[in-house]
Amino acid sequence: MMEGYVRACISLCLLLTCWFIPVASVHIASDQKLQPDSDAPTDISTSVQSVTEVNSRQPPSADTEREWLVCSPCWEGDACQHYADYYAPRFLVHATTVVLRANSTGVVYRSWSTDEDLGLTCPLGPGYSARCPCAAVAYQLFAPPGDHHFQLDAVTGFLTRNTSMSLEDGKTYTYKIMVQSIPVAGQSKDLLFDLMDLKIYVSPNFIMKIPWS
The missing domain is CATH 2.60.40.60 (Cadherins)
Incomplete structure (x- = not known):
């Protein structure tokens, strides 16, 4: 009878061990996901501002340069190539x-x-x-x-x-x-x-x- 009691205790211990380990691993994994990544930006506005600053440092396009082009009198066109005598x-x-x-x-x-x-x-x-x-x-x-x-x-x-x-x-x-x-x-x-x-x-x-x- 003593031998049967020992076997029952061993079986119960094995059962508790198999149930506790998966539950603990799930909680640990969840805790890790909730922790912020130190390398990733946490402020969205900061990310947008950095992209804007990068774009502002780009050289002006051809359209922008054309807007600042001022032709001499009697000349017109995108490159001031047409003579105008109206x-x-x-x-x-x-x-x-x-x-x-x-x-x-x-x-x-x-x-x-x-x-x-x-x-x-x-x-x-x-x-x-x-x-x-x-x-x-x-x-x-x-x-x-x-x-x-x-x-x-x-x-x-x-x-x-x-x-x-x-x-x-x-x-x-x-x-x-x-x-x-x-x-x-x-x-x-x-x-x-x-x-x-x-x-x-x-x-x-x-x-x-x-x-x-």
């Missing part, structure tokens, strides 16, 4: 008559023209020809063959008398003056221009009249 030069008057005396010298007429590129495409101010090529103009005189009585300054538009050739009293000399945009490297369109008719009458009574004076 407005043609225009004479203030398209027909005029100048009365001179036969012995007149110096400037006898000045060509007046405007170009709306100056002020609309380009800023106003002195020295615009260097800063605003699409508003700069050149003048040209068209005379009958063999007529060299007058000469025109291409930049100022001043018409002056050629004293090496005499004027005839009572005669009217007819000309055309053209104002035209200045050609620029990279321009693909035709030059814009305007024309005016000019008559110069030589008065036998020595009456001199210049419209712009």
Whole structure:
């Protein structure tokens, strides 16, 4: 009978041992999962901020650089590669008559023209020809063959008398003056221009009249 009691105690001990060990291991494993990892970040906002700081240190993209690109006057496009001359030069008057005396010298007429590129495409101010090529103009005189009585300054538009050739009293000399945009490297369109008719009458009574004076 004593032997049976000993066997029963041994069996009970084995049973308790098999049940206790798995339960203890489960609790130990659970405790380990609840402990924070010292290497992992615990603040989400800190992680987001670090990513933002990294992105802010990246070099600017091509789109960002394009936003800061400022083209010179008369040029446009993503890389300022297109020449823009939107407005043609225009004479203030398209027909005029100048009365001179036969012995007149110096400037006898000045060509007046405007170009709306100056002020609309380009800023106003002195020295615009260097800063605003699409508003700069050149003048040209068209005379009958063999007529060299007058000469025109291409930049100022001043018409002056050629004293090496005499004027005839009572005669009217007819000309055309053209104002035209200045050609620029990279321009693909035709030059814009305007024309005016000019008559110069030589008065036998020595009456001199210049419209712009």
